[in-house]
Amino acid sequence: MDTVKKKKSPIAVAFLVILGIFGGLQLFNQPLEGKVTTKQIEAPREVISILENSCFNCHSNQQNLSWYDKIAPVSWTVNKDVERAREVLNFSEYDASPAEHKGNMYAILNMMQSGKMPLHNYTLFHPSAKITQQDIDVIKKYTLSLASANPVKKEEKNIHRNIPLTENSTPAKFPVSPNGVKYTDDYKNWKVISMSTLFDNSVRVIYGNNIAVKAIETENFHPWPDGSMVVKSVWKQEKLAGGEVRAGEFVNAQFMVKDSKKHTDTEGWGFAKFSGKDLHPTGKTADFAKESCIACHRQLAEKTGYLFDVPMKVNTERLIKNLQK
């Protein structure tokens, strides 16, 4: 009997193996959790159109994903990105006050302007989602038009919000943030490292402990040394004649404490915010900063070790000598 075995081509075998693995992966493919739209973001049509085109696929419950986004292993990354994006900002569950909306729009503008959003690896496979300068101009025009929005008294979710001060409440003891960062008033004896303002009409003074000050002075903050602490006092602006602005009502004290072993999910920084006269801490769970603070700090302040208010490198030796000594 002639039993001639047909020799299989190695390419065909490899193809079948790959196909098999690929098929097997689909068994572990969980579809993205479907969610309903409870309240969609409201903005002018041209703004919404840009957000829908470039942001909604991740930052909403209205995904319009390509077929290849739904196949494992690509779907694993896509689903993770969408879940993470929804946590940070969800345009389909947009229960934002006008002040929060303004804060969100500034965050969006800054993310787009710096080229951090939409993510590069997303636009690589979805080129139509790329942002043009014209798109940024539209977002910018709209965002700046929100500058005169009335301050809102309602408790806000934005991390840089203004919170009305309750008069008759003083802290019985120093509070602790849910992530373990403790409030300390040592910062009142630290050096001022910088002063800043934000679109929310606030005045801010930033202090650093000795480790942080030394890190700035020696340009050694990539990364910041463990033990660095930076505190920002935020006040409402009190406007006087001639463009003079003073620090008015206290809003909050924002802490960043560097401990690279402890705060591994937030680039080594422990974030905390203590608001009002009673210094009540922000956040319900230990990883609150993962969903709020670090999103902006990571994307926009990487150059200065994730701190926004590092003093500018603009002073000459001579100027320092003349004025500091």
Added chain:
Amino acid sequence: MKKILFIAMSVCALFTACKIDEPDKDLHRVIFDPGNLKFLSTSLNTVKETSSALYGNQEALKSLQENHQLKPDSEFKLVTWKYHENPQYIGGTINGELVSVETLKTDKNGNISYQLKTDSKTENNPNNKEERIQYIMSYNPVTRP
């Protein structure tokens, strides 16, 4: 031979072309050292685009707290900076160049001295001395729970 020479020259040109310019290499980040004075208050001026930090000793703090009257042994320093849009965040500003340091002191008998230091000069009796003293005394210490 010509080819080798050409390649060698091209490689040299490539290295010289890659010289990295550091426009800010002679510039520094400054953290003002107020000595034994403490931070008392802050302000900004949106017309001049400056921001200031007011430092003082314990007597200076009391002077501001108690009717804004200069007490003996007070020492203030008002440090003023130019501010700019924060290069990392549209919608925010941050201080940049140091502009001036004004020092206001009283001795134990209440005698007042004032000094203005800028990049180009140091003046002890500028024409607007009284106005500047009044300005410094107009600050309220910031509230920090």
